[in-house]
Amino acid sequence: MTKVVQTAGRDALGTESPTSHGGIFGLGGPNDAYAQYFTGQSYLNPLTDPAQTQFIANVTFEPGCRNNWHIHHAEDGGGQILLVTDGEGWYQEWGQPARRLLPGDVVVIPANVKHWHGATADSWMSHVAFEAPGTACASEWCEPVTDEEYAALSLQ
Template identity: 40%
Template sequence: MHVRHLPSPCAPAPADAITGSAWITSLAVPEGPSRTRVDRVQFAPGARTRWHRHPLGQVLVVTEGTGYVQRRGGPAQLIRPGDTVRVAAGEWHWHGATDTTSLTHLAIEELPADGTPTELGEPAGEGEPAAVPAVTRTLLLDQRLPAPRVIDHVEVRRITIAPNENPGLHVHNGPVFGSIESGSAVYQVEGEPEAVLTPGDVFHEPESTRIARFDALGEGVTFLAYFPVGPGETPTLTLLDS
């Protein structure tokens, strides 16, 4: 076992493989019988790979930013932190940042025993167009409510919790839906596992359900909260003894 505590050096990505600016940090190289390579790849806004294919395929794990991935003959798909992309062996594809955001992902690849290299094609956008959609719609949450409700309006609130603040055990008198804008928080429905929410994540606090934690972490958290409200109702939060 080897533990490396110091940051690994990064290097510019090969100019013949990337359009724009990108940097590669080698995290693991094949040793002994292992043929697995792990790199962290950071794309500047607008940077993307050429069309290419790997003899044994590849797995991408998005850690920061927003980007696109596209296989030959298919549409470009938006990718964001937490997404995993499995590229099949020999599948032509490209991946990279959007025009306005950076992208960082891990690239995990098994290298062939015979040394067959990755095959590079034309830049994305040449030959077969890189069909990045002008409008992308991604379903983030499809939550069924336990019972029908009469809704006559929806309140939307932007809520900020200071760093390391803990609102405590609480319940809402109606369902709450939310999406994290910035920062992060530990979220837990009582009796269920904890989750760390980060920008782009969505959540649902069920009506009259005890919420054990919505604890802002060190940078605080800001989120949009959506309250579906019935006639004559006012959204309320009731603090409980833990």
Template identity: 40%
Template structure:
């Protein structure tokens, strides 16, 4: 009986800790990005700018529900690590796919694509890409038809 009560108390503490951690974001929300290359509200935090030692930059992007980036290309590719919510990722000529917490998305160098949140939920991800290969090349807006197409 004593072991059962101990396990019950431990479970209660772990559940409370998990709920508390889920309410706290790992990174700050950052600054709201001007709506130049996206639709909806997006916040960006640069965690690590590229420098002479680490040639890749790392940022956090937080999207409100239905926010999305324009079509674009990363000359050196990009890796996205989904840390919260649900989103979409689509490469040109491929079906749009839903992405969730814990997924790692490899945006291949030179491949036209877009990513953003679902209509119901926002999405947060950590993004890293090699700066020495060049900056993001922004293309056309993602149309409502493209965004809503299943």
């Protein structure tokens, strides 16, 4: 008897499958609670219970999906850390060139820095995200990354 093994990103026949995206932590469900702050579809797979500990989640972006510009405010400490686990993506700080993200990349975002992150136009991307502990932490969602700004990244 032959045993069929499903591998990450592929179904049992070896075909890439949207339901298998999400890397090692899995796709999770549609990120409906934050959909208004994203262009395209994102998925959220909580890895911890925020009522018991620091909230850590796997976030998956379909190709072309990105979040709005945003800021993780804090009086002391704070910020955000991203651990890229699957696919290819982008990270950009306000006024700086975008940085391509690949599996294994770690992005340490200081508090009070306006930024965005998301998938490239032709790849899914997953990252584990958590906000660094701090005092008076709050996220501020800003304007979307325009289609023109995003399309220009493929020329880099």
